[in-house]
Amino acid sequence: MKKFFTKEILMYLIFGVLTTVVSWGTYTVFVNICNMSVFWANLISWVCAVTFAYITNKLWVFDSKSWEVKFVVKEAVSFFASRGVTGVIEIVCVPLLVKTSFDNLFYNLFDKMGVGMKVLFTDGIYSKIVVSFIIVILNYVFSKLIVFKNKKVEN
Template identity: 50%
Template sequence: MIMKKIKRLLLKYKEVIMYLIFGVATTLVNWVVYSLLMKTSAVNMTISNAIAWFTAVVFAYITNKLFVFESKSWNVAEVWKEVVKFFGARIATGVVEIGGLPLLYYIGVKQSLFGVEGFVAKILVSVIVVILNYVFSKIFVFNKKDK
């Protein structure tokens, strides 16, 4: 009985659950790339953040298309349309990401975590960005009504 309820809930919220799983994975890709660049290179915080963001967006498009929103179309025109919308939406949230980190740092969220300067601000910005990305992907990019 309980297992049936759990299964029903998992099926009902599959998309959100998958988005959260891959959203966390995308965020981890972003954080790992950012941390590696901050720890191992002379690249500054803003450039490290931009490179981490771009890497995460590529990962996110692939996982969102295949596993979250299960977009079945491989028609070149349809894929191109998705990619343009996806990157457009991510550029919008990328502005939040790239601008939000130094803004939070500037207003005093300067705490380090795991020995990485500004990482607490990075986490806060990431939470906001994950929520915005789901909304944009659901409504504008992988909207099944458009297909």
């Protein structure tokens, strides 16, 4: 049986967590400080996170070392397109879960526990968390099987 936690998967998880921090952090800033709607905050936080993810995945997760312009463009377009698919899922599903009052379960729970941290009461944050877990798995599969499958290594 193959070892599940390879260096690649561990690095993906580490940078996946950091990408998620970028996504959730920017989302929280856009909602709480910039007073953006859930939709726009989610969309812009997605762009920030995908840009961060491409750079970290290329360099440290999948060890794609080629900087040939033609290769990088092909790789980046493939990466952003695959993330576009999961981005659409996220952009549609987060507001959809919010509309179903999914987050109210958590708001009520934390309110009853006396937790007053404002970030825990950010509109849509629990919907975003649940959807993010699904997206992380899909993104790994797309990156592994499509984007970085033919990585070139510099000589």
